[in-house]
Structure formats: C-alpha cells, structure tokens
Amino acid sequence: MVAGAALLIGNTGCNGSGKKTGDGKDSTKTDSSAAALSNIGKPITYQKDKRYIFLTFDDGPQPPGTINCKNIFHEEGVKATFFMVGFNLGIDAYRRRIADSLNNSYPEFITANHSTTHGFRDNYKRFYSNPDSAVADMLKAQTDLKIKLKIARLPGMNTWASGSEMQGPKSSLTVAKALDSLGYTLIGWDVEWQFIRGSIPKQGAQEMADQINKRFEQEYTYQPNAIVLLAHDRMFAKAPYTDSLRKFISILKQDPRNVFETIDHYPSVQNRKK
Template identity: 50%
Template sequence: MNFTKLFTRTGFGVLFLVAVAACNNNKADKKAGDSTVAAAPAGAATPGTPIKYDSSKRYIYLTWDDSPQPPGTVMSKNVFREEGIKATFFSVGFNQVGPQKKRLIDSLRNGYPQFLLANHSFSHGFRDQYSKFYSPAMTDSAFNDFMRNEKDLKIPVKIIRLPGNNTWASNGQIDGQKSENALVKKLDAAGYKIIGWDLEWHQAAKAKAPKESVDEMLKMIEQRFQDEYTYQPNSIVILSHDRLFEKKEHADSLRKFISELKKDPRNVFETIDHYPTVQKK
C-alpha cells in the first residue's frame, strides 16, 4: 500500500466533540494558558485517560525519541516545562545506564500529565540492525525486546514507536512501511498502539543539531494543516530526538519554535496517549 495515500482528506477521521471546559491543576499547564494545553477530565492524572476534542483546535503532539540522552533530554524537558506545554518521550532501555539516567527516566514517568513516557524498544532495534530486528525469524525476540523495555522502564502505557520505521497500528488498522510485518501484527494483536509521525525535525548531517530552521518547521506545520495532510484530522505528530537540543543555542531554537506555535490560539499541545487512534477502542 502506498504510504502517501494514507495522508488524505478522508478515511482516517474521528468525530471531534465539544471541547473540555475544565482546566487541570498542573502548574506548567497553568503557565501556558488555555490556548496551549488541552484540558483533562476533572481529577484525571492517569496516563491514557481519554479527552474530548475541540474541532476548532489543532492538536500538536511533540514526540522526542531515544531518551535518556542527557544533556539533551534535560534541556528539552526544561524548555517544555518553562513553556508549559506537553510532550512525549519515546525511551530506550539500554540508554538507562547509571543513577543519573535512571532518575531522568523516573522524572519523565512521574511528570505526567505534562510528560508521557512511552516505548521505543530496549535495544533500539537490536542496536540499529533493523533488517534483523524486523525479520520474521526474530519476531518473538523483537516483541520481547519491547516487553523488556516496558518492564525495565515501568512504562505506563501500551504505546510504541518502532525504531527506524514510520508505521501506525491500532485495533487491526495498520498503515505504513511495515504494514505487513509479523512483529507489527503481533504488537497490534496484543493491544499495543504503534505511533508513526507526520513531520520530522531532522538531525543535521554529522552534528547533534536540528537540520531545519524554526521558520522552516513552522512553515511545514502550517502547510500540513492547511492541506489536511496528516494521518489524523486536526492532529500532527512531530518527531525529533533529545540529543539535538543539548546545546543552549539549539534549546533556544526549541523554545522559539514552541513560543511561535503558542501564538496561534488554535494550537493545543498534547501527549500521545490522547492521540485519536490511541483513544479509539
């Protein structure tokens, strides 16, 4: 199936309901204001608790991969907190080495509802050997790699991003590069939601730095919304990596990026447990 055909104006919609009126009590959310953070149901602080959507809003899911990668993870987390917006960290178990990195993972897990900890495999696809990781002969081993990561990092949700692969799966609906892969089908059958991405803030060649400028990223986001060229209507999943923002100048670019997005009252930042295909039962 041609993946580009997935991003069409029809076929993947969910019914957008009336906006939630109540604000949660998270300190960072208060700092951002109602225009940047979607309200959660009163008293809800459990990952995966459904929200209702406002069809007049545009939902932005910032998803950062490969944590813990200090200082990039710390810098990104601080910017998100200071700007009062929500973000998801897809984390890798073998990166959690030593007490500092363990505390960092704990801070992400305990940071909900502002931060969500999600699963990016223990070994990052058997240490980037993707052809091996996704081979039929390794299906059980790769599945167990995700299960180990979930257990070791105490990941609170059944949400996965495949390493090195842009695939979506939810309740038997599988789209993307690995739509016929045995591992993907096994994860989906076990009730896991697999999240791809609509737009990536790439890493510059031979440098731990963002490739695209803030203005380029903002322009692409606006164009995707205007063209309705996202996997789900009124929602955009942005992928980047913690390590890109370890230097102050790059963290400042991230801060500018978020500040510019916050200027549009339609934009709402959410964690990926509130993405439409994840909430759909």
C-alpha cells in the first residue's frame, strides 16, 4: 500500500510566492456548467491496466506560468490540479480572475489549498511550531481561494494524511493531524520536477517522463498505480520551459496506459473514511 514511502519524505523546494507580473493571455475556454461542478469529487473506478498520473502545480496563481500551464494542459487534453496560495490573490485583480477561472474549470482542472502565506513566507520552522496559527492560515486560504473540497498540500512539506494514514516530516505532523481531524486530506508527492534559481526547471522533459515510468515499473509510489507529480506554475513562464512541459506531456500521452486525473480522484481522497 505504501511502497517505499519512508524514502519519499522530504522538504520541497517551494520558494514562496512570486510577485512578478506577467502578460500571459488566457485563451482557455473552460466548462463552468453547474452540471460539471456538481460532479466534483465523485469517485472514479480504477482500471488495473491503466496508470494514473496526477499533475499537481503549486504556488499559483503566478502569471504567466499559471496561464501557460493551463493553456498547455487544455491543448493537450490532460487534467491537472493547482494548489494555490491565498496571498497571491491580494496582489492584483488579474490573479483573482485566474483563480476564479480555475475554480470554474472542473472536470478539466481542480484547485486545492496550499495555504495563505506559504508558511509565513517560507519560514517553515515558525509556521509549524505554531500549530494554531498554521491551521488558521490554511483555513483562511480555503475560504479566500474558494476551494471546493477539503484537499490541501502543506507548504514546504511532503506530508500525507487521510484519516487512517499519516506520514511526513515530524515537524509538520501536529498541523497535519489537526487538519486531518477537520476533514482535510493532505497530499504530498511522489516525484518532483525540481527547479534551480527560483524557477528554472532542473530536469528536461524526457528525464521527467523516464522518472515517472521508472516509478510505475518499480511500483514505488505512495498509492498503488497512481503517481503524484509536483511542479510549480512559475517554472513555465518562458518559451523553452513551456516547450519542455508540452513535450513531457506528449511523451506520457504516447503510452495508452496513462490516464491524467484531478486530485479529487486520488485514492486517498476518494477512499477516505470520514
């Protein structure tokens, strides 16, 4: 069930909320029908001959990266999840519009909670040593970002919690337990597309696709036959890197076993016992 999970624990390279402005154009048409939104969180049936990939992108809205990711996923026809940071909404109305658009684009995309302040601006030690304020920070983000389901990723921590199961860095577990008791499922990650210098993708498209394939082949994922990829919207602000994201997806799409899903369909979310 939890293959090699202990080795998956670690801190993320999340470096907080970017303040760059961008001029990315949002060309994505989204399905905002009430019918589509009413299906949010409805369980899917897993097929044994498929491999489930959860693309999760953190720290948005951070244009133009968020818009570029959204447009590429839309054009490639793959589902994805955006873990957003509430603080970003206060920067300008443009970021709020991006959040609103993502909130209304289910079943293509889903949004989830990645805190209000990104752990007091990456001050994780202070954030996690004050569990009450950390929980309040997460709950404020849930409201401000209009997140529909209780699905969150803790800032800077690869922590998982889903009722019966919990794991992650020790310093995060008090906050994790408190959120779990409030009904939140916490999502970590299996593989990270890392970055250098704040936002430059460290690995190329083929290397990342190879990492995904290797993990599936080794059955080395937190949940069986499902893999969570962590990346950050801001990594895909410029053309060479957006090309890399598109190539990564197109490589994975060539394997007919691969299915891209939103995080409401991740096993620990849809199988959670309340």
